[in-house]
Amino acid sequence: MKLYYWPKTRAFRALWMLEEIGAPYHIEHVNIRAGEQGSPAFRHLNPMTKLPALDDNGVHVSESGAVLLYLADKFPAAGLGATLDDPLRGRFLQWLFFTPGCLEPAMAEKMTGSPGNTFSFGWGDFDRVQQAIETALEEGEWLLGERFSAADLLLAGTLQIAFMAKLLEPKGRFGDYVERAVSRDGHARALAVEQREIAALKK
Ligand SMILES: N[C@@H](CCC(=O)N[C@@H](CS)C(=O)NCC(=O)O)C(=O)O
DSSP, X not given: OEEEEXXXXXXXXXXXXXHHHTOOOEEEEOOGXXXXXXXXXXXXXXXXXXXXXXXXXXXXXXXXXXXXXXXXXHOGGGOOSOOTTOTTHHHHHHHHHHIIIIIHHHHHHHHHTOOOOTXXXXXXXXXXXXXXXXXXXXXXXXXXXXXXXXXXXXXHHHHHHXXXXXXXXXXXXXXXXXXXXXXXXXXXXXXXXXXXXXXXXXX
């Protein structure tokens, strides 16, 4: 499995997922700061020319939500998804789509101060996504209740960015949730890889 990656990007989500799973993979660098994502070869892989992208023996997947879903389905024993017959499958998909489809656009809107339209825009607005997460987390430690899934990986990783951008305070229910997610061994392993990659760039 090849992970097209550059440090300090959304490719970290896929890296974290691969480390959670323990699947063998290797990193293919795409220096997005130097424009390498625009090469014809990479464009063929992901016409959006963005990271992350995955090549699993010729099967190409991009868009972080799709990459996580692909991996969760491919490695069910890792328990990071919900199988087709699992009653939690619906909730799993809902929250997996929620982060890129609602949270990220609402964050972008909030950051840029764009006026938006909570009724017509698919992501509502930042207050609405915040309330949705709050409600979901009232029901359990994780989005699926008792167990951590790829949907938590995606949401917690994105909430960390919301903390860094000062859109949310890293405290209370949100703070505890992100803390629980990043305390996982899989996250520590992914972070070690990311730190090695950052250090290598500085050489
Ligand atoms: N919707 C995409 C967004 C990916 C994305 O925006 N990646 C950024 C890095 S964090 C990127 O590759 N930017 C380079 C570019 O836009 O040229 C996903 O979730 O995978």
